[in-house]
Amino acid sequence: MDMQIALLLGQDGLTNGAIYALLALALVLVFAVTRVIFIPQGEFVAFGALTLVSLQAGKLPGTLWLLLALGTLIALIDGALALRNRQFRRGLWIVSVYCVLPLLLAGTLFAIPAATLPLPLQVGLALMLVVPLGPMIYRLAYQPIAEASVLVLLIVSVAVHVTLMGIGLLFFGAEGSRTLPFSDVSFSLGDALLQGQAVLVVVTSVLLIMALYFFFERTIYGKALRATAMNRTGARLMGISGTLAGMLSFTLAATIGAFSGILISPITTIYYDSGFLIGLKGFVGAIIGGLASYPVAAAGAILVGLLESYSSFWASAFKEVIVFTLIIPVLLWRSLKTHHVEEE
Amino acid sequence: MKHAAHTTTVLLLFITALALAPLLLPEFYITLLNYIGLYAIVALGLVLLTGVGGLTSFGQAAFVGLGAYTSAYLTTVHGVSPWLTLPAGLLATALIALSIGIVTLRLSGHFLPLGTIAWGISLYYLFGNLEALGGHTGISGIPSLQVLDLEIKSGRAFFYLIWVVLLVFVLATRNLLDSREGRAIRALRGGSLMAEAMGVNTPRAKIVIFTIAALYASVSGWLYAHLQRFVNPTPFSLTQGIEYLFMGVVGGVAHVWGAIIGAGLITILKQWLQDWLPKLFGQSGNFEVIVFGLLMIFVLHRARDGVWPIITRWWPQRPTQARVVVEAAPLARRPMPKPGSLLLEIKDATKRFGGLVANERVSFSVMAGEVMALIGPNGAGKSTMFNGISGVDPLTSGTVIFRGQRVESLPARDIARLGMSRTFQHVRLLAGMSVIENVAIGAHLRGNKSFIAAACRTDRKEEARLLREAAAQIERCGLAEQMYEAAGSLPLGKQRIVEIARALAADPCLLLLDEPAAGLRYMEKQALADLLRRLRDEGIGILLVEHDMDFVMGLADRVLVMEFGRKLAAGLPEEIQRNPAVVEAYLGGVE
Incomplete structure (x- = not known):
């Protein structure tokens, strides 16, 4: 391996690592706030990327139907509840948020040919289609059993994951796709060529992480989420709704997931099931941080990206084996570090 | 017993159907089976x-x-x-x-x-x-x-x-x-x-x-x-x-x-979905996972125990009475320490939770054959002390000497093996299991048959002895009538007594009881006090946390009062009752 290849692999590893780091942060966030191990995170990556692909190809993305279906379902459930409690204004609000907004979005998509729009608007549309699925899924799959054990929530996560993966296959088919690159710029750094897209991924990830930091440190909702993560009961007593905290954390996770997918889709071919492996690599990072520490999780995720990149050079067939086997020494190390008795 | 026979019939029918299946069914179904x-x-x-x-x-x-x-x-x-x-x-x-x-x-x-x-x-x-x-x-x-x-x-x-x-x-x-x-x-x-x-x-x-x-x-x-x-x-x-x-x-x-x-x-x-879904969607793929995923979410929301309990509703379940404790040789008992000898010694026990000091340099001892009461207002650190002594949540610093051996850094199970047994302030029983099974958990360390012996049923002799011991402790605690009921169906006071029976099944020489009388009626408290006196006379040392002062003062040989994690006073019950510091801690000072 010469310097040039090493740099190239390093660049690759850092690019992927930055994405894994974003996902790892979202996973830690969701787990801290809701105790849900968010396996379906990867599906948001795939949905984000493939929705943008559909929009650019001038097709109606399947995620629109999912959005309409889930929205209607929630409107029916919560609307009926509001009617029974004679909260008509609330009922109206629910219907407008969960039904009218998605319908307006659908109308826009039918009216305007998305393929001709400039890229930022396409990205915006894709996010508007995919991100609301996060809180909707929280409302339908997790919120009714929010007090269940971590184990039950994990099994639900896996169930949501396989459901979404099946739906992804139905919507987007088995073929992989790429989106158009955001920029064709490239820089040369010594002998190596820096791809503009790779730089964009890393820079955007760093910006997003900084935005998250700002959100948690400076905004009231960010503080509410942190409070819920620290002590659920205490936060509830202070008037922070557990449901709101859950939906908010799922919105953040879905945004991060979908945006990550959009970021990497010009450089990686995305299939309906690619998200799962990408999400799991974020997980390995998150586990390095013990599902608790944000900086360690991010560092761990970048390590996973680099390990993957360099192992694909030496033993490309075994790169997944190497990355996922890494979890065993990591768990061993964590196991030796902890010495607390687990209790409810 | 009739119900048990019913279950056996269903099982026999199932096995017969299985045995006949290959003779009757076409190849396709055999493959599926x-x-x-x-x-x-x-x-x-x-x-x-x-x-x-x-x-x-x-x-x-x-x-x-x-x-x-x-x-x-x-x-x-x-x-x-x-x-x-x-x-x-x-x-x-x-x-x-x-x-x-x-x-x-x-x-x-x-x-x-x-x-x-x-x-x-x-x-x-x-x-x-x-x-x-x-x-x-x-x-x-x-x-x-x-x-x-x-x-x-x-x-x-x-x-x-x-x-x-x-x-x-x-x-x-x-x-x-x-x-x-x-x-x-x-x-x-x-x-x-x-x-x-x-x-x-x-x-x-x-x-x-x-x-x-x-x-x-x-x-x-x-x-x-x-x-x-x-x-x-x-x-x-x-x-x-x-x-x-x-x-x-x-x-x-x-x-x-x-x-x-x-x-x-x-x-x-x-099988069925793989036939139908691709036709429905007009494309091929593993679409059955969508249905499985949704089914799974539904089951976990609405019927977390799955389909089997729904099926068994169709025929009556075997009641737990079906199990009779057969006569078996009693289990060997551990040699008890001499009454009056030093059983437990705590020196400078300190427990910190972050910045909060729950126990600060507390020292005391318990002798064999005495009841030592640990009292104090809520939040005084009594249960924390219990957890520290029993190894459930080890102390930050200090020493615990039990029967001449330092145990503060041993895991709870090893301390239990030395003859310390305890109950919990918040009852920890397995609600779905019968009282006798719950109590038998206490006797865990008195048997040694392995998983394999259990799977092959070569452990029955030992099992009978363990159950006999459990039954004996239940009777001793006055719960013979509830022996085969689900522990969770008992009123809370009785559940506390089950915890005591479970602790006794371990054949302890030191018993740690965390608020055993809470939720008991007057007569039941009397019976509990009698039981504890008898245990004391047998030479067991008892460390007791309790809020009912009549109960404590009538039973304890010595009393230790804690407040804000520190030792406030210690002595004979009469002394404690007269101690002005204790009176102030409980009733507040005179303004």
Whole structure:
């Protein structure tokens, strides 16, 4: 391996690592706030990327139907509840948020040919289609059993994951796709060529992480989420709704997931099931941080990206084996570090 | 007893139907039943792991693959007999399961499933990329099984093999659950704290059930390899691993028969969906996962116990009375220390939770044959002190000397072994288990029969002795009439007494009682006080936390008062009652 290849692999590893780091942060966030191990995170990556692909190809993305279906379902459930409690204004609000907004979005998509729009608007549309699925899924799959054990929530996560993966296959088919690159710029750094897209991924990830930091440190909702993560009961007593905290954390996770997918889709071919492996690599990072520490999780995720990149050079067939086997020494190390008795 | 006979009839009918099935059914259904059997063997392991032990694994398919590939490789490349590859596969599985278990099981419960997801993926890619294992094309030409001259080749012949193995495993699992080690496993769900305090080595119990579940899966894989006579990586992927868990959860993960029901339902449903969904959607693909996923979410929301309990509603369950405690030799008792000798000595016990000091340099002692009461306002640090002494939540600093041995850094189970037993302020019983089974957990350390002995029922003599001991302690505590009732159905005061009986079943020389009289009526308190006096006269030392002052002052030989984590006063009950500092702590000062 010469310097040039090493740099190239390093660049690759850092690019992927930055994405894994974003996902790892979202996973830690969701787990801290809701105790849900968010396996379906990867599906948001795939949905984000493939929705943008559909929009650019001038097709109606399947995620629109999912959005309409889930929205209607929630409107029916919560609307009926509001009617029974004679909260008509609330009922109206629910219907407008969960039904009218998605319908307006659908109308826009039918009216305007998305393929001709400039890229930022396409990205915006894709996010508007995919991100609301996060809180909707929280409302339908997790919120009714929010007090269940971590184990039950994990099994639900896996169930949501396989459901979404099946739906992804139905919507987007088995073929992989790429989106158009955001920029064709490239820089040369010594002998190596820096791809503009790779730089964009890393820079955007760093910006997003900084935005998250700002959100948690400076905004009231960010503080509410942190409070819920620290002590659920205490936060509830202070008037922070557990449901709101859950939906908010799922919105953040879905945004991060979908945006990550959009970021990497010009450089990686995305299939309906690619998200799962990408999400799991974020997980390995998150586990390095013990599902608790944000900086360690991010560092761990970048390590996973680099390990993957360099192992694909030496033993490309075994790169997944190497990355996922890494979890065993990591768990061993964590196991030796902890010495607390687990209790409810 | 009539109900028990009813259950047996259903079981016999089921077995007869199975025996006749290959003679009557067409080939297609035999194949389907073969797969249901193979899947049910794996799901049975998950019943033990998830339903009973409260752990879970998504990597069972990888263990199936390990069993299948070990046999496929050894028989085709090295010409080893399939009967030798079975133990080889089991050995490989056991080694891997043990190592995954050891690295994850000391961590919180969700690290094991996450570890198994990673392991499931990594083994799948390993199978697919190793040249020696045929890569993604797999290995073909695996020999069939032979018993003497008889070749088990046809699906019908294999049917008997698979279902006999399955039924033997079901029986062994049921036997195991109904034993000393089985109770220890079932205690895992109640939180490891109580189990550890009763002397159960909970990490070991977890590793054992994880390994058993992996071994079941490995056997299923071995059978699969020789039924199909061809293996490739696909059936051992993570997706299949997830499907196994679905089978367990849908069928009813807390019941051995739930595994068979779940495997049957999911397999038949899958067959049906694979026919219909592609037609419905106009394209081909594994769309059945959408339905499975939704079904799973529905089951976990609405019927978390799965289908099996719904089925059993159709016929009455065997009541627990069916079990009669037979006459058995009493268990050996430990030699008691001499009354008045030093039993427990605490020096400078300090416990910090972050910045909060819950116990600060508290020192006291307990003698054999005395009742020492620990009193103080709420938040004084009494229960924290109990947790520190019993090793459940070790002290930050200070020493605990129990029977001349320093124990402050020993795990709770080792302290229990030395003869210390306790009850909990917040009752920790297994609500669904009968009183006698709960109490028998207390006697865990007085037996030594292994998992294997339990599965083969060679532990019955010891089991009878343990149950006899449990029954004796229940009678002694005045709960003979509730012996076979579910512990959770008792009023809270009685549940506290069950906790005392459980602690006594350990044959302790020091008893730690955390608010035993709370929730008892006057007469019951009298009976409890009488019981504690009798125990004291037998030479047992009792350390008691209690808020009922009449109860404490009438019973205690000495009293220690704590406030804000510190020792406020100590002495005879009369002295304490007159102590102005104590009066002020309890009633507030005079303004």
